[in-house]
Amino acid sequence: MTLAEFSRLLGVRPKWVLNTLRALNADGRYTTEMARHLTIARAVHAATAVPMAESLAFARRALRAPWAASSRVTVQLADDDDAALTVDVYRLLSSFHVRQAELRESFAPRARGRPRTRRIGALRAAEDWGLDLSLIRDNLGKTAAERIRQLDAMGQFSRGVRRADRRALST
Amino acid sequence: MFEAMLAALVARGIRFVLVGGVAATVHGSARFTNDLDLCYDAAPDNVERLVTLLSEWKAYLRGVEPELPFVLDARTFRTTPILTLTSSMGAIDLLDQVPGVGDYRAAFAKSEPVQIGDVEFRTLTLEALIASKQAVRRKKDLEHLIELEAILALRREGRR
Numbered sequence: 593m594t595l596a597e598f599s600r601l602l603g604v605r606p607k608w609v610l611n612t613l614r615a616l617n618a619d620g621r622y623t624t625e626m627a628r629h630l631t632i633a634r635a636v637h638a639a640t641a642v643p644m645a646e647s648l649a650f651a652r653r654a655l656r657a658p659w660a661a662s663s664r665v666t667v668q669l670a671d672d673d674d675a676a677l678t679v680d681v682y683r684l685l686s687s688f689h690v691r692q693a694e695l696r697e698s699f700a701p702r703a704r705g706r707p708r709t710r711r712i713g714a715l716r717a718a719e720d721w722g723l724d725l726s727l728i729r730d731n732l733g734k735t736a737a738e739r740i741r742q743l744d745a746m747g748q749f750s751r752g753v754r755r756a757d758r759r760a761l762s763t
Numbered sequence: 764m765f766e767a768m769l770a771a772l773v774a775r776g777i778r779f780v781l782v783g784g785v786a787a788t789v790h791g792s793a794r795f796t797n798d799l800d801l802c803y804d805a806a807p808d809n810v811e812r813l814v815t816l817l818s819e820w821k822a823y824l825r826g827v828e829p830e831l832p833f834v835l836d837a838r839t840f841r842t843t844p845i846l847t848l849t850s851s852m853g854a855i856d857l858l859d860q861v862p863g864v865g866d867y868r869a870a871f872a873k874s875e876p877v878q879i880g881d882v883e884f885r886t887l888t889l890e891a892l893i894a895s896k897q898a899v900r901r902k903k904d905l906e907h908l909i910e911l912e913a914i915l916a917l918r919r920e921g922r923r
Contacts, residue, residue: 685832689824690843696826697847698856700901715920718913721906727793728914732921736789736886737766737879743788744764746795747853 598622600695601688602630612644624692629655631688632679640677654679764853768799770882771852777812778804780870781877781886782861782895787907789877790889791914794907798825798847798854802887804867805859810840813857820850863898864891889915 599606601624613619618626632651637644650667657665666678718725731739765785772779781789783800803813814836824833825847840846846857861870864887873891876883887895889911896908 682832683834683838686834686839687842689827689831689833690839690846693824693826693847694843694845698845700903714909714912714916718909721909723906723910723913724793725913725917728791728910728917731791731793732914732917736877739788739791740765740769740785740879743785743796744766747764747797750795750797 593622593624593627595622597695597699598627600699601627601691602634603687603691604634616645616648628685628688632681632684635684636677636679650677654681657681765799766879766882768852768855769879769884771816772801773882773884775812775816777816778806778809778867779884780861780867780874781884782858782870782892783856784907786886786892787911789886790892790911791917792907792910794910798856800856800858802858802861802864802867802870805840807837810837814840817848817850817855820852822848822850822855825849825854861887861891861895863895889918 593601595606595609599609602609609622612630613621629648629651632654633644633647636642636647636650640647642650654665654667657667664678664680664682666676712720715725718728734742769781779801781800782802783798784792784794784796785799787794788796803809817835822835823829824831840857840859844859848855848857860866864870864873870887870891871885873888874885875888877886893908893911893915896904896911
């Protein structure tokens with residue numbers, strides 16, 4: 593996982609990740625497991641101002657607790673501490689998984705550098721790229737309803753092919 | 764799939780603007796897409812309607828392992844700029860902001876009506892769709908951007 597992806601997974605700026613991991617002596621550990629722990633540690637740190645190292649230790653204990661059975665878990669702040677904290681682990685993990693889904697499904701690195709200024713027209717650029725303009729011209733002759741129905745039919749076909757593939761693989 | 768999803772959203776009175784790949788199809792794109800991208804009005808009544816409909820569609824996160832902790836409620840919508848979901852009706856992405864355009868109000872201002880049978884909804888204009896792709900600047904959107912700009916050129920050519 594890259595720094596950009598890791599930051600996105602946590603919902604923070606890359607600078608926060610760099611500073612926090614350095615303070616925790618965990619430079620460059622951009623793993624899903626670390627992100628899951630940091631999600632809880634960050635929430636604890638924000639709510640209580642407990643230092644990140646202790647918050648991370650707390651997060652490890654909270655994730656070991658049987659949180660699946662009940663959404664909120666109460667965990668001691670430190671092993672020998674009288675104080676305990678109740679954390680909605682299920683909710684925090686839900687937010688984490690929402691970001692994980694978004695990261696896997698729609699995140700992609702941004703193109704670097706300045707956007708290119710095109711010296712040729714849009715149609716020429718499309719042809720140079722290899723796009724079939726006749727398909728677009730054909731589409732423009734249809735109504736919006738026809739285009740969406742065509743897309744639906746393509747989707748149905750593609751799902752049918754995938755189903756057939758799965759059946760073939762399982763036999 | 765998309766037609767049925769759009770019809771259900773409209774029937775429930777959900778305020779949204781169609782964006783992304785299906786909006787591009789509405790404008791003439793020949794590219795295939797398998798998810799419905801919507802920019803929704805984040806007002807509480809609208810989010811409640813969305814949550815109810817998505818619960819009926821058994822919506823779950825797309826691209827992650829099944830049965831992980833996930834709460835589909837108004838709070839999740841409030842704290843999440845993009846929800847990427849799969850459902851019994853198909854894949855759906857919900858955005859509270861469109862890059863390069865803005866929130867629902869801004870998207871609505873740059874949208875136009877589309878009629879499919881008895882169903883009427885709003886879709887982002889081609890110009891705004893191009894602006895959003897330019898703002899995102901993902902490498903994978905480059906080909907899409909080239910196609911959208913070609914559609915705009917062909918439309919202008921047709922008007923002359």
